[in-house]
Amino acid sequence: MKESRHTRQGFWAAALIFALFSLPVMAGAPVPDIPEAVKGDQCVEETGFMRKNHMELLLHQRDETMHRGIRTKKHSLKNCFTCHVVKDAGGQPVTVKSPKHFCRECHDYAAVQIDCFQCHTSVPGGHKTTGEKL
């Protein structure tokens, strides 16, 4: 009886040790690889705020610009791309068609549709093509 209890304890100890050691072996959780901004060390608002509320800023900006005719630079979509660009192998900024695009890195991860680029350009400076549909 005493021996069997020892065996059981041994089993659980072995299982625990195995579980602990197997943890680091497991693959890391998939997390988005958020690209660094190409210049500047501070976004137009604080980073934590931007991660939560960038969509509100963009929508507000749209209302101000479209409905009231007040066109400012700070919170404009165009201004995002002055810093948040990802370059391809040839050194050209990637469009939203690429999964590496700054917006798509997180939007794909969170399964959130972006409605901006059906009309707007997704690269700095803009280019002539329109309708960069996802």
Place this chain on the structure above:
Amino acid sequence: MMLSVIYAILFYAATLLLIVGVGRKIAIYARTPAPLKIPTTPAPITKAGVVWRMTKEVTVFQSLFKSNKWTWLFGWVFHVALALVLLRHLRYFQEPVWTVVALIQPFGKYAAFAMLAGLAGLWARRFLVDRVRYITNLSDHLMLALLVAIGISGLGIKFVSHTDIVSLKAFVQGLMYFDLQPLPSDGFLLVHLTLVLILMVVFPISKLLHVPGLFFMPTRNQVDNPREVRHTAGWTAE
């Protein structure tokens, strides 16, 4: 980081309780004999017919529709909306996210309102219908309150004060891969997650067990063939 560790431990514990608890209940239900042949007639006379009957029970709540239209309306709206909302939340558990789940996102968002409307109707019924109020227990109110609070806190995240959902997904993925990631500490999110933890813990000991229990209703899952096949179960088998 302290917060992430606490929530990680709570989620592991709650998940274990939910799975073991519901599994245990299902095992008990499966072992409980139904000694009598009691399908509510008119009942299907083939097994395929029973599958069809159960499908209708599960998807459109046929019995409830026949018995009470108001309860059916609120109950069905609530359950369908809940299904959409749950499907929408699948995005936190998948990488890459299924196309259906991605497409359902906008619908799931508004389904939350339908869910709350359904719950409000079901709760009003417990106050306004005399016969229902008479048989209402405290736990009936508590389950409704819990679900309503989960819905409201969820809507709070979506429409009042956002959280960093990318970090949140990383936290959930971290739980699944045993690779702890930081949890955003936003008010609505923490309330939402805490209430979900409570729901997971009480689920196996609450009326919410009608989810697996539905499939064990002898009046609905039996084939109407008492003369063709002798029915024996439990004490009738002895």
